[in-house]
Each structure stands twice: as C-alpha cells, then as structure tokens.
Amino acid sequence: VRSNNSIDESHTNQSNSNVTLVKQDRPQKARTLQLAHNLGQHDPVHIAMEKFAELVTKHSNGSLKVVIYPNATLGTQTQCLENLQQGQLAMTKSSAAPIENFIPEYAVFSLPYVFKNNEHYWQILNGPIGQELLTLGKNKGLIGICYYDAGARSFYTKTKPIMTPDDLDKVKIRVMKSSPTAVKLISTLGGSPTPMNFGDLYTGLQSNLVGGAENNLPSYLNSRHYEVTKYYSFNEHTRVPDMLLFSTEIWDTLNEQQQTWIKQAAQESSDFQRTLWEKASSEALEKIKAAGVEVSYPNPTPFRARVKPMHDQAMNTAAGPYLKRILETP
Ligand code: GCU
Structure with a gap:
C-alpha cells in the first residue's frame, strides 16, 4: 500500500532534519x-x-x-x-x-x-x-x-393487511431500485413489483402510485410512511x-x-x-401502534413455501455458493 496522503507528501521534499520542525510548527x-x-x-x-x-x-x-x-x-x-x-x-x-x-x-x-x-x-x-x-x-x-x-423487512399496505401471499395479488408493491432479486421476490409472491427510490415513496403511497411497500420498522416510522399506510404485517421476508x-x-x-x-x-x-x-x-413498534397502525403477525409458512423455488434457482448463480454456506451454518 502506497503511503501518499497529502500530509505525508508535504514532508517528502524536506531534508530529514527539517521534518520534525515542520511537524511541530505547522498545524x-x-x-x-x-x-x-x-x-x-x-x-x-x-x-x-x-x-x-x-x-x-x-x-x-x-x-x-x-x-x-x-x-x-x-x-x-x-x-x-x-x-x-x-x-x-x-x-x-x-x-x-x-x-x-x-x-x-x-x-x-x-x-x-x-x-x-x-x-x-x-x-x-x-x-x-x-x-x-x-x-x-x-x-x-x-x-x-x-x-x-x-x-427484517415486512409488508405495509394501504387497504388491507397482508396475511397470506394471496393478499398481495395484483397489489403494487414498491421495491428498492436496481435489485432484480427484490423484483422477483414480489412477483413470486403474486404482487406487482414497482421499483422506486426511497425518497419518492411517501408521495408514491399518498398518491396511490403504489398500494404498499416493505421495510423494517424504524424506516417505516422515520420515513413517516405510517401516516399513509394503515397496516403493517410482520411476515419478515428478508434481512437485507x-x-x-x-x-x-x-x-x-x-x-x-x-x-x-x-x-x-x-x-x-x-x-x-x-x-x-x-x-x-421496539420504540418504533410502540409509536406506530399509538399512531393507529394495525399490526399483524401472519403465519410465515405459506410465504416461505411460495418463494422456495427462488432458493433452488439461486443455487446456479454467483450467489449460490454463499446461499448454500449460509443455509448450512447452524
Ligand atoms: C431501509 C434501509 C435503506 C434502504 C431503504 C429502502 O431503510 O436501511 O438502506 O435504502 O430501506 O427501502 O430504500
């Protein structure tokens, strides 16, 4: 590794005897x-x-x-x-x-x-x-x-809680931009994936451009998306x-x-x-409940079953060896 940051460089042309002086005198x-x-x-x-x-x-x-x-x-x-x-x-x-x-x-x-x-x-x-x-x-x-x-990321929606994958049928769900895997996940679950930047999502939800999104609780709270979506369902599909x-x-x-x-x-x-x-x-959970969000805890089994083919397909991609190692780690 080269040591060429500006501070070091300023001394390289000095004679050795000057170096200490320069270091002491000049902040x-x-x-x-x-x-x-x-x-x-x-x-x-x-x-x-x-x-x-x-x-x-x-x-x-x-x-x-x-x-x-x-x-x-x-x-x-x-x-x-x-x-x-x-x-x-x-x-x-x-x-x-x-x-x-x-x-x-x-x-x-x-x-x-x-x-x-x-x-x-x-x-x-x-x-x-x-x-x-x-x-x-x-x-x-x-x-x-x-x-x-x-x-963990879970679904939050405007008109009904997501209790099974069927509840996602045709619902437009915002996903992070530039993530083909996120798009595939939502379509595999039956929803309609809509890539959008995080900063545009509040307006996107408010104007019904999307019917829901998925995120962790602190982000749901801090982005104030709870003001424009009534239901948060802890299905915890990913940990990104x-x-x-x-x-x-x-x-x-x-x-x-x-x-x-x-x-x-x-x-x-x-x-x-x-x-x-x-x-x-935990604070976010209390705050969104106090703000009137209906929180539910769907059974994760049907969600897991629906997306299982994604694991099988990923095994043949660059992510495959990592997926295998993670799944095999107790
Ligand atoms: C979470 C995550 C961010 C991400 C955001 C999103 O807030 O911490 O890194 O950008 O989700 O959904 O875009």
Whole structure:
C-alpha cells in the first residue's frame, strides 16, 4: 500500500532534519472524506455513522475528518455507488440490495428467508462469510467496510393487511431500485413489483402510485410512511443489511495506518448500531401502534413455501455458493 496522503507528501521534499520542525510548527490540515447516503438524520444507521465520523477523528488524532451528507442530497444509492467507483465520493451507505448490480454475489442478501433470526444474521455478517463478501467488490471500485443492522423487512399496505401471499395479488408493491432479486421476490409472491427510490415513496403511497411497500420498522416510522399506510404485517421476508462502502480509488490513496483507523472506527460504530437498532425497533413498534397502525403477525409458512423455488434457482448463480454456506451454518 502506497503511503501518499497529502500530509505525508508535504514532508517528502524536506531534508530529514527539517521534518520534525515542520511537524511541530505547522498545524496539520485534516484530510476530509465525504460520506453520502439516502436516510434521514433520525435513522439509527445515520446516528451510527455520526459515531463513526467521531471515532475516525479520535483515532486519527484529528488528521482525518468524515463529513456526512444524508437524505440523498448527493444522489440515490446507485448514483452514490457509481460515484465511489469513479473516485468522486469516498464513502456511502447502501442497502446491500442495489449492490447486486455491481457484485452479483450480493443477490444472496435479497433472497427471502436466508437467515434464521437476528443472531444468525449477525453471526454470518461478522463471521467468515460476511467478511469475505466485504472484499468481493475491490476490483470493481467498491470496498465493503462494515455492516449495519437494517432489520427484517415486512409488508405495509394501504387497504388491507397482508396475511397470506394471496393478499398481495395484483397489489403494487414498491421495491428498492436496481435489485432484480427484490423484483422477483414480489412477483413470486403474486404482487406487482414497482421499483422506486426511497425518497419518492411517501408521495408514491399518498398518491396511490403504489398500494404498499416493505421495510423494517424504524424506516417505516422515520420515513413517516405510517401516516399513509394503515397496516403493517410482520411476515419478515428478508434481512437485507445496510453497508458502509469505500471507493477503492480513494482507499488506495490512504496509508495503512489510516485504513486501520477507518476499519476500527467502522467496526465500533457497527457494534454500537446493533444496540441502537434493537431499541429503535421496539420504540418504533410502540409509536406506530399509538399512531393507529394495525399490526399483524401472519403465519410465515405459506410465504416461505411460495418463494422456495427462488432458493433452488439461486443455487446456479454467483450467489449460490454463499446461499448454500449460509443455509448450512447452524
Ligand atoms: C431501509 C434501509 C435503506 C434502504 C431503504 C429502502 O431503510 O436501511 O438502506 O435504502 O430501506 O427501502 O430504500
């Protein structure tokens, strides 16, 4: 790894005897790294990234600074991923879902009923399988830094609760953009998948462009989608993690020490976010109930049965070996 960040470079032309003097006399200018994402500032993932930024400053003694741009102000998830590839943006948070367009193995995260429960999900993410998946995009310009909990995704709808797959018949369900697996999941269940950016969904629901969507509870609350949909049904079809990613091009301009600080800060923020997430999820449930949302707990068996062929088909794709390993992990 080259050590060519601007701070080091400013000393390379000095004679050795000058180096210490320069370091003591001149305050070092912090190197700024931009992090853009599509979530709001109340989201536990955003709060964890604020913690990450704080820890990067702390570990680097102020020589690195992370500036966060929330609310898709610098673009959608896919646009941010492309900006990382082009070296125009240092970091983004993306759901693992649209990453399958760049790294086909990531489709494994959007397949239904892959993880047994939250413990299994974190055991996989923090274990060899999850850590290996973080590295797969390096040659495609995208380095995975850490995962954040994005809970289990369930359906929420405007006119009736989703109790069985048949209730989805012809209902337009918003899915994340750029995720063929998400599209396939909804059509396999009998619904009508409608790709849309997260930021457009409130209006999409309000204006009946879609009859429902699917997401975790904190996102359902923080996006205020509960104001325009009456029913939330805990069928928990997927657990798609959020991820912090770094541009390979910019990563390669950092020295090893800086990379270590960033990785350390990221892992600490991920651990912190897991605790935050649990609290946010139970609080969100109370809040949406208090707001009059009808919460139901459908039997997951018919949902699982309907989407089982997706697992069989995925076995022959790039995601297959990962699916197999995850399913075989007790
Ligand atoms: C969740 C997830 C986001 C994702 C969003 C979506 O909120 O945390 O990363 O963008 O769902 O449905 O688009």
